[in-house]
Amino acid sequence: MVVATNNSFPGSNGTIFSPNDIIDLERGDPLVFEAYWKKMSEACTVVIKGWELMSYLSDDKNVCWYMLPEFGEAVRRLHHVVGNAVTQERHIVVGTGATQLFQAALYALSSDSQAPQPINVVAAAPYYSEYPSEIEILRSKLYHWAGDAALYDKNEPYIEAVTSPNNPDGVIRGPVVKSEAEGKQVYDFAYYWPHYTPITHKADHDIMNFTFSKCTGHAGSRIGWAIVKDIEIAKKMTRYVHMNSIGVSKESQIRAAKIIGVICDGYQNFGSMESELFFEYSKRIMRERWEKLLKVIEQSKVFTVAKFPTSYCKFTNESSESNPGFLWLKCDESIEDCTSYLMAKLKVRARGGQRFGASPKYARLSAIGTEDEFNELLKRLSNAD
Numbered sequence: 001m002v003v004a005t006n007n008s009f010p011g012s013n014g015t016i017f018s019p020n021d022i023i024d025l026e027r028g029d030p031l032v033f034e035a036y037w038k039k040m041s042e043a044c045t046v047v048i049k050g051w052e053l054m055s056y057l058s059d060d061k062n063v064c065w066y067m068l069p070e071f072g073e074a075v076r077r078l079h080h081v082v083g084n085a086v087t088q089e090r091h092i093v094v095g096t097g098a099t100q101l102f103q104a105a106l107y108a109l110s111s112d113s114q115a116p117q118p119i120n121v122v123a124a125a126p127y128y129s130e131y132p133s134e135i136e137i138l139r140s141k142l143y144h145w146a147g148d149a150a151l152y153d154k155n156e157p158y159i160e161a162v163t164s165p166n167n168p169d170g171v172i173r174g175p176v177v178k179s180e181a182e183g184k185q186v187y188d189f190a191y192y193w194p195h196y197t198p199i200t201h202k203a204d205h206d207i208m209n210f211t212f213s214k215c216t217g218h219a220g221s222r223i224g225w226a227i228v229k230d231i232e233i234a235k236k237m238t239r240y241v242h243m244n245s246i247g248v249s250k251e252s253q254i255r256a257a258k259i260i261g262v263i264c265d266g267y268q269n270f271g272s273m274e275s276e277l278f279f280e281y282s283k284r285i286m287r288e289r290w291e292k293l294l295k296v297i298e299q300s301k302v303f304t305v306a307k308f309p310t311s312y313c314k315f316t317n318e319s320s321e322s323n324p325g326f327l328w329l330k331c332d333e334s335i336e337d338c339t340s341y342l343m344a345k346l347k348v349r350a351r352g353g354q355r356f357g358a359s360p361k362y363a364r365l366s367a368i369g370t371e372d373e374f375n376e377l378l379k380r381l382s383n384a385d
């Protein structure tokens, strides 16, 4: 038997930082829940034999023919347990992360367009920094990046990416385009999970993308899923994945289905859960991190963050604030470039506001990295002057 060796990367747990070490919080690598999955190691182990999962095909009766039935069932069960999205009479399309599904959705919404020009794709600033590159990488004739949705005033068809809670600032969002032209939305619900935000309603839109990366933290599995109302759109998204990667790794689908099953068993009182339930744990950790962050920032003369409103969470049955995956820091007026300041003064690598279509006075820092990185960040932020 081959056993996966644990990855050792800068900032992995057990790292001791010296003051001159750079801490890299530029990316959103979600290792925050690693300790939980270590505790659940046995229950989540999947054994795959050499002859298993060899076919391209999984289920020729499903629109998404490469999706393992157990994966689709696990996704529906998870949304049923959490209550964050409608799945009844909806199609599930699995993708190699929400990244692939975003592009699949753009293809599906633009491929039949009769318009002479590529369809405009917009997102309200500050928007997820990867959208412009994902949209522009192939310089497609079908669609192109058209910038900030709040500024869109063309009388031409458009697609709006609605990210809620938003990356980078954690804000709950709806569509913002005011144009009279025909518009379609792709909802990016990467962070619509109880540890990041109160679950206020069951989302129900034409295309809703979710990712395993930010739900459980298993970004390395590269699993995302779309919940799609219209069968023709689901077929086109499936076609895109077919042309792009002929499906999605079955090893990854099996592992994701297993882990999601363990989470749901805990809530539905099947297995023997000696550990804390996943969303209880994940919410507690995120809450604790944010309490510490807000305390440090309250005392800071340099940094501010926006306050989050409190909402009632139907999943936890309590009112709470958001605990976003990222810290969207604003630097003091006297500092032109927050990212350069963070690097020069604190040796902290952040992603600059401009990447999100915002001012360089803002910088985004990951709040979902390892505990060591996070504790070092707290120390450095509290020393800033």
Ligand code: PMP
Pocket (backbone or CB within 6 Å): 028, 096, 097, 098, 099, 100, 128, 163, 167, 188, 190, 210, 211, 212, 213, 219, 222, 223, 224
């Ligand atoms: N959308 C948003 C808003 C994200 O933050 C991310 C991950 N950083 C993604 C999509 C992509 O997720 P995945 O790992 O599933 O490709």
